[in-house]
Amino acid sequence: xxxxxxxxxxxxxxxxxxxxxxxxxxxxxxxxxxxxxxxxxxxxxxxxxxxxxxxxxxxxxxxxxxxxxxxxxxxxxxxxxxxxxxxxxxxxxxxxxxxxxxxxxxxxxxxxxxxxxxxxxxxxxxxxxxxxxxxxxxxxxxxxxxxxxxxxxxxxxxxxxxxxxxxxxxxxxxxxxxxxxxxxxxxxxxxxxxxxxxxxxxxxxxxxxxxxxxxxxxxxxxxxxxxxxxxxxxxxxxxxxxxxxxxxxxxxxxxxxxxxxxxxxxxxxxxxxxxxxxxxxxxxxxxxxxxxxxxxxxxxxxxxxxxxxxxxxxxxxxxxxxxxx
Amino acid sequence: xxxxxxxxxxxxxxxxxxxxxxxxxxxxxxxxxxxxxxxxxxxxxxxxxxxxxxxxxxxxxxxxxxxxxxxxxxxxxxxxxxxxxxxxxxxxxxxxxxxxxxxxxxxxxxxxxxxxxxxxxxxxxxxxxxxxxxxxxxxxxxxxxxxxxxxxxxxxxxxxxxxxxxxxxxxxxxxxxxxxxxxxxxxxxxxxxxxxxxxxxxxxxxxxxxxxxxxxxxxxxxxxxxxxxxxxxxxxxxxxxxxxxxxxxxxxxxxxxxxxxxxxxxxxxxxxxxxxxxxxxxxxxxxxxxxxxxxxxxxxxxxxxxxxx
Numbered sequence: 001x002x003x004x005x006x007x008x009x010x011x012x013x014x015x016x017x018x019x020x021x022x023x024x025x026x027x028x029x030x031x032x033x034x035x036x037x038x039x040x041x042x043x044x045x046x047x048x049x050x051x052x053x054x055x056x057x058x059x060x061x062x063x064x065x066x067x068x069x070x071x072x073x074x075x076x077x078x079x080x081x082x083x084x085x086x087x088x089x090x091x092x093x094x095x096x097x098x099x100x101x102x103x104x105x106x107x108x109x110x111x112x113x114x115x116x117x118x119x120x121x122x123x124x125x126x127x128x129x130x131x132x133x134x135x136x137x138x139x140x141x142x143x144x145x146x147x148x149x150x151x152x153x154x155x156x157x158x159x160x161x162x163x164x165x166x167x168x169x170x171x172x173x174x175x176x177x178x179x180x181x182x183x184x185x186x187x188x189x190x191x192x193x194x195x196x197x198x199x200x201x202x203x204x205x206x207x208x209x210x211x212x213x214x215x216x217x218x219x220x221x222x223x224x225x226x227x228x229x230x231x232x233x234x235x236x237x238x239x240x241x242x243x244x245x246x247x248x249x250x251x252x253x254x255x256x257x258x259x260x261x262x263x264x265x266x267x268x269x270x271x272x273x274x275x276x277x278x279x280x281x282x283x284x285x286x287x288x289x290x291x292x293x294x295x296x297x298x299x300x301x302x303x304x305x306x307x308x309x310x311x312x313x314x315x316x317x318x319x320x321x322x323x324x325x
Numbered sequence: 326x327x328x329x330x331x332x333x334x335x336x337x338x339x340x341x342x343x344x345x346x347x348x349x350x351x352x353x354x355x356x357x358x359x360x361x362x363x364x365x366x367x368x369x370x371x372x373x374x375x376x377x378x379x380x381x382x383x384x385x386x387x388x389x390x391x392x393x394x395x396x397x398x399x400x401x402x403x404x405x406x407x408x409x410x411x412x413x414x415x416x417x418x419x420x421x422x423x424x425x426x427x428x429x430x431x432x433x434x435x436x437x438x439x440x441x442x443x444x445x446x447x448x449x450x451x452x453x454x455x456x457x458x459x460x461x462x463x464x465x466x467x468x469x470x471x472x473x474x475x476x477x478x479x480x481x482x483x484x485x486x487x488x489x490x491x492x493x494x495x496x497x498x499x500x501x502x503x504x505x506x507x508x509x510x511x512x513x514x515x516x517x518x519x520x521x522x523x524x525x526x527x528x529x530x531x532x533x534x535x536x537x538x539x540x541x542x543x544x545x546x547x548x549x550x551x552x553x554x555x556x557x558x559x560x561x562x563x564x565x566x567x568x569x570x571x572x573x574x575x576x577x578x579x580x581x582x583x584x585x586x587x588x589x590x591x592x593x594x595x596x597x598x599x600x601x602x603x604x605x606x607x608x609x610x611x612x613x614x615x616x617x618x619x620x621x622x623x624x625x626x627x628x629x630x631x632x633x634x
Contacts, residue, residue, distance in 0.1 A: 005436040023409040033420065038413065040403065042433040047419030064412065084418035269441070279441045310436060318441055 003283060004042035006309040008035040013303030014056050015290045019064045022295040024081075026067065027309050030054035034069045034079070039294060039301070042311055048079045050086050057098050061105030066127075068108055070096025076110045078127070088133045090125065093118040098151055102158035107175070109161055111149040120148035122161065122173060142178045144171075151193050156200040156217050164191025164205055172220055184220040186213055192232065198239040198295065206235040212246050214272065226270045226277075234290045240297035242272040247288030247302055267291065267302055271323050278323055283310055376400045484575065553580075553601040554629040555611055560584075561620040564593040573599050576613060577606025598629050 009029035016027045018039065025039045034048035034055055053073030060067050060081065067079040072095035078088035092112045099110035106128050114120040123138040132139060147167040155162050160181055161173045168187030171180050189208035196203040196217065206212045212235040214224040226235070232248040249265040265287055269279040286305030293300045299313040369382045378398040386392050405413070417424050421432075557569070566584050573579055580602050585594040601607040607628075615626040 001440070002438050003436045005434045006432060007434065008432050021406065021409050021412075023405065023412055037433075041428055043428040044417070044421045044424065044432045045415060046417050046421045049419050064408070082412075082415050082418075277444055279443045281439060281441050283436065283439050312439075315441065317443070321443060 001312050001315050003310040003312045009307050012305040013289050016292050016303040018292050019060045026058045028055035028058040046084045048084050059100045061101040068099045070099040070110050100154050102154050111152055114148040120144045140178050150190050153194045164194050166190045182220045186222050193234040195236050197237045204235045204237050206232040224275050236291045236293045238293050238297050244270050244272050247291040249287030553604040553607040555599050555607050556629040558596040558625045559622050560595050561622050562592045576610040578602045
């Protein structure tokens with residue numbers, strides 16, 4: 001396969017995400033721009049300009065109308081997907097680490113970092129109520145003072161939010177009451193990424209403790225583990241195969257002190273049920289920070305510490321490959 | 326699902342660089358561009374032939390040489406849902422506002438070909454098959470431990486892998502070279518076992534060979550050590566100091582092991598220096614380990630040349 005190389009960022013990529021139809025790819029990095037690309041040919045549709053700091057997270061709603069981005073400039077911004085206009089600017093006290101739309105696209109969630117004396121909060125806004133945006137007053141605010149949230153996604157049906165913490169804990173917060181519905185600690189270190197399966201029954205976590213794990217979305221029951229020898233920064237589930245792709249590598253701070261040949265910057269494909277690795281794809285010069293499967297499962301993209309986003313369309317070999325047991 | 330056709334932009338991913346054939350220009354009367362240099366440059370030509378689009382451009386490179394650029398595109402028509410098709414026609418915005426239709430070379434390029442490396446179970450199985458017969462051979466060898474005279478089975482002997490084959494060789498060589506020439510070579514591996522039984526048990530440092538010379542490493546009598554230093558080459562990358570210790574300990578007490586390692590990766594560079602306390606031990610180590618297969622590599626052991634500085 002010949003990957004399409006997207007060079008829209010000057011700093012390392014923090015998150016990439018496809019919209020539901022998979023025709024658009026949103027990328028954010030530690031620079032202030034939010035990019036959107038056509039996934040079919042890598043053409044850049046546009047940029048959402050306005051942030052003044054590193055952008056940690058991005059999300060797009062179900063119908064691809066709105067885009068949400070959270071940044072270290074202490075703001076979370078809502079954009080019109082088509083025109084790139086800023087629709088809302090929500091000020092926070094600390095950096096916004098994770099953000100997301102619920103199913104309907106009406107309720108947004110974002111979490112803030114524990115820094116500069118401020119606690120980690122999960123904020124919920126209802127976009128149908130303009131006063132909440134104007135007053136910058138969320139209808140619900142959950143305090144997570146124990147360990148800050150490092151990744152979070154909406155659970156099935158928008159009932160709860162699955163949050164991964166810095167200490168490796170997973171919590172299921174109710175989006176109605178803000179209570180912790182369920183909690184589990186399977187990881188020993190920070191959870192870098194959480195991605196739900198297409199049917200929202202399972203989700204996969206990527207942790208700094210060199211493993212990725214599969215959990216049930218409602219019970220948080222641990223299902224499968226995928227082990228590597230480097231910290232895992234991102235993991236994504238294939239929508240139509242029993243495959244999972246893991247991206248990671250050495251920590252960014254160690255990269256300059258060691259040579260690339262031992263960096264293990266490949267994207268690694270595992271079989272979900274057998275928990276065994278079956279393939280690798282090289283390409284990035286640094287660790288992979290974010291991975292995403294196209295919703296049709298025929299391509300995947302990766303964004304790395306090297307600042308590049310690569311769109312890979314699978315060869316026929318991938319589809320022909322059968323796991324021998 | 327309602328679908329609408331839309332023409333995708335030329336998929337430059339299929340862009341092939343090849344020598345352009347003679348193609349008829351779209352507009353027969355191409356006005357020529359005259360550059361400052363006075364060269365006459367043809368205008369770009371765009372030819373669409375079936376689903377192949379060919380663009381021929383002429384440019385001047387930095388040496389003022391005229392170059393012809395032929396780019397061939399495959400035009401693909403994809404069927405997509407209405408929403409996707411509508412989105413494909415959105416106007417560009419932000420930093421891409423003034424980009425022409427199609428991918429901008431500044432932000433989008435095609436990377437080199439990469440292949441997915443498949444890891445198949447077959448390979449693993451093959452490896453196991455290779456290993457199995459070796460293990461069997463080891464198991465069949467003897468009933469009681471001949472290697473270290475311990476009261477355990479030979480297969481359980483901790484020195485099985487390293488010492489076993491070595492002793493054989495050593496016995497042969499010693500049989501030929503040492504004083505007891507009457508003995509048939511390899512008849513009884515007695516001489517080689519002596520040092521083993523010595524080191525098989527734990528000996529407190531104070532009672533060990535050279536143990537009386539306390540804190541010796543701090544004293545500047547390294548010169549003496551140099552005489553008993555051997556150089557081991559062709560070590561595998563995975564070798565560690567502990568492996569070497571295990572390998573050479575049976576020959577006598579070791580004063581120092583230096584394993585050359587890559588600064589960045591920490592992997593072995595493939596050679597090491599072993600200093601023994603006694604030159605005889607070093608000599609026996611050379612005789613015993615040189616040519617010995619270790620981790621699929623044949624070790625080369627010789628006297629270390631005295632360092633120049």
